[in-house]
Amino acid sequence: MPPTHEVVNQPSPLEDSGDYNVAGEPALREGLEREGAGWAAQALDELGRLAGTARARGWAEQADANTPVLRTHDRYGHRIDEVDFHPAWHVLLDTAVGHGLHAAPWAEQRAGAHVARAAGFYVWSQVEAGHGCPVSMTYAAVPALRHAPGLAARFEPLLTARTYDVGLRPPQTKRGLLAGMSMTEKQGGSDVRANTTRAVPGPDGGFRLTGHKWFTSAPMSDLFLTLAQGPEGLSCFLVPRVLPDGSRNALFLQRLKNKLGNRSNASAEIEYEGAFAWPVGEPGRGVRTIVEMVNLTRLDCVLGSAAGMRAALVQAVHHATERRAFGALLVDQPLMRNVLADLALESEAATALALRLAGAVDRAVRGDAEERAFRRIAVAVGKFWVTKRQPAHVAEALECLGGNGYVEESGMPRLFRESPLNSIWEGSGNVAALDVLRVLSREPDAAAAFFAELDRAAGADARLDAAVRRLRGELADPEGAEYRARAVVGLMALCLQAALLVRHAPAAVADAFTASRLDGEWGHVFGTLPRAVDGNAVDTAAILDRARPGLDR
The missing domain is CATH 2.40.110.20 (Butyryl-CoA Dehydrogenase, subunit A; domain 2)
Incomplete structure (x- = not known):
């Protein structure tokens, strides 16, 4: 090859590292x-x-x-x-x-x-x-x-x-x-x-x-x-x-x-x-017979979307960690760190929710009535929200790679083409949201189990407590319930994800999630995390450290 073809400033293939797990x-x-x-x-x-x-x-x-x-x-x-x-x-x-x-x-x-x-x-x-x-x-x-x-x-x-x-x-x-x-x-x-x-x-x-x-x-x-x-x-x-x-x-x-x-x-x-x-x-009674199958394939819609988000995030973080622009690594540049950290929060929240739903399925199969009731409503909530978040998430991760991400060899176009599917399969967004409303109105045990899950995080984060109060108010107002279904179910999903992160994730992750998703202007584009939460700078380093590709050392 001519000397002009020397390849510099391109990330090494992650899969060639030999220790990517x-x-x-x-x-x-x-x-x-x-x-x-x-x-x-x-x-x-x-x-x-x-x-x-x-x-x-x-x-x-x-x-x-x-x-x-x-x-x-x-x-x-x-x-x-x-x-x-x-x-x-x-x-x-x-x-x-x-x-x-x-x-x-x-x-x-x-x-x-x-x-x-x-x-x-x-x-x-x-x-x-x-x-x-x-x-x-x-x-x-x-x-x-x-x-x-x-x-x-x-x-x-x-x-x-x-x-x-x-x-x-x-x-x-x-x-x-x-x-x-x-x-x-x-x-x-x-x-x-x-x-x-x-x-x-x-x-x-x-x-x-x-x-x-x-x-x-x-x-x-x-x-x-x-x-x-x-x-x-x-x-x-x-x-x-x-x-x-x-x-x-x-x-x-x-x-x-x-x-x-x-x-x-x-x-x-x-x-x-x-x-x-x-x-x-x-x-x-065909629908009644098949409903259990639908609940389980909906679980896999959540798992699949969480997996697609994680796959896209890993590629974005890996690229930014090895690619330089304007004299510095992309990952060290403030705005890119904001974007990557925001993507990481979305991915971790989706993963935590997907595994919680899988746990509910496991315990329901083994006879736990409360977990069966929780699964009935929470799977539909997760199906609506996580599958809706995937296309925007993957698109933003693709953009982190710039033009390289738009090329088939990067693998990102395949992830992007796949991203809308889980929101359509097993009932589109409207079907899932309306299913949640039906469960809330017809199965009081499911609603009680859902709020019991939220209550396990009560008192740990003021933003989450306020969001749960707002959610209870929304659900107590039947006026135009179907028209508002997406907004209400979206809030249910955010409260559930936040409750899981507050209880189980590091403070850097949980605080940034609740501050941005429940108490800020977030929602239009990724990369709009606040500079500080409760007077402390958002710890993007800690968030991104959890987001990096898993390596065997």
């Missing part, structure tokens, strides 16, 4: 211990070190660049309805399943199993988010399937198995299964009660489904939970991709969606033409 983040490790899964730290480190390699980054780039391809027919004209994935997709999924990030916790008796799984999902999602879709759906399918004990006995051991078995074969001939959901129809979207797919009883105890599904992600999964109109009304069914005799079910892939992001993952329109299905749960 994605699981080394202090907020993650503290939350893992706090929520009862400290025993999983060693396994999480193993996954975190793999996630921090150039090899893993390569898998993500390959899976994203080489999108799935639909093959409807073979060369002889036979209908096959298969999707070809790049080998990197299978490596990502094999790693996720092998580390128990799918349905494995349902086979565990150990307290904290769902928290350990959530932490692993958070770590591995930072590598690549698309393959997390079938992982998440498989995790969420088990409690819904338990509404049909016979089917659960048959398939749950294979759904929880830590073996990724590729290929379309009869489910019970495989060593491990993946499950999906097939709910959305073009006329209804989130309004699943408007579904028109029909289910007709057959002579064999099964049903025959006929209808069109508008979005079915991961169509190469082995089993699908779906909703259809049966004789008693909207009901839940389990649809196998391949029938027990080895023949393909009458489930036809019409096309794959050309999506903004999540490009490694196939999302299809499918047609049921008399597809065989087993009934799941009480006839006519």
Whole structure:
């Protein structure tokens, strides 16, 4: 190369450091211990070190660049309805399943199993988010399937198995299964009660489904939970991709969606033409049967968005730590420190909330009624807020890299394209906010559990105490409740995040968060932290120290 091509003032690739551990983040490790899964730290480190390699980054780039391809027919004209994935997709999924990030916790008796799984999902999602879709759906399918004990006995051991078995074969001939959901129809979207797919009883105890599904992600999964109109009304069914005799079910892939992001993952329109299905749960109560699955996939929306924010933050901090401009490192320049510290606060608050929700799920599964009530409302609150924060957060982190961040090789455009998805999946922002209002009005135990959680931080921060009083006032005013839903649920989320940080995070983090989010002009752009809190300078050094890439030393 000519001498003019000498490369200077460019950060070294983080993945080439040899000691980058994605699981080394202090907020993650503290939350893992706090929520009862400290025993999983060693396994999480193993996954975190793999996630921090150039090899893993390569898998993500390959899976994203080489999108799935639909093959409807073979060369002889036979209908096959298969999707070809790049080998990197299978490596990502094999790693996720092998580390128990799918349905494995349902086979565990150990307290904290769902928290350990959530932490692993958070770590591995930072590598690549698309393959997390079938992982998440498989995790969420088990409690819904338990509404049909016979089917659960048959398939749950294979759904929880830590073996990724590729290929379309009869489910019970495989060593491990993946499950999906097939709910959305073009006329209804989130309004699943408007579904028109029909289910007709057959002579064999099964049903025959006929209808069109508008979005079915991961169509190469082995089993699908779906909703259809049966004789008693909207009901839940389990649809196998391949029938027990080895023949393909009458489930036809019409096309794959050309999506903004999540490009490694196939999302299809499918047609049921008399597809065989087993009934799941009480006839006519399909939504009630499936609601547990939705709650768990919403948890993964929060985890996935927190993971995307953390991945973007790490790249921004690493870049600023090694890049110089105007005679100084970017990280040492006051305005950039403000931006990075603000991004770090947002990321840490999202991580703390995501792990608290995972802890609530774990304890609810084990019979804790208060945690079940808290989970019911807090997951919806977190789903609304954290997923909404991700696009703005990733965009600002991308800008920290300047033009380098706008180039595909940086990985930031992939993170940005992915960032709106979790706010849309499993109910858009309006659906989640209105769900919170419904829970508040219909489930007093959930509202009581939510405020009990806030009250555990009472008296520790005057700004938080004032915000909680303001929240109680907002909820006591029914006038225009739906119109104000986003503002109210956003305040609920900020109060919950602040309460967690006040109780568990270092003072530098908690004080800066409550001063900026609850008592300042923050909210328009990142990088508007106050200079001081309660007369003390905001400790950006302490905040950024927790935000730096986790390194094994």
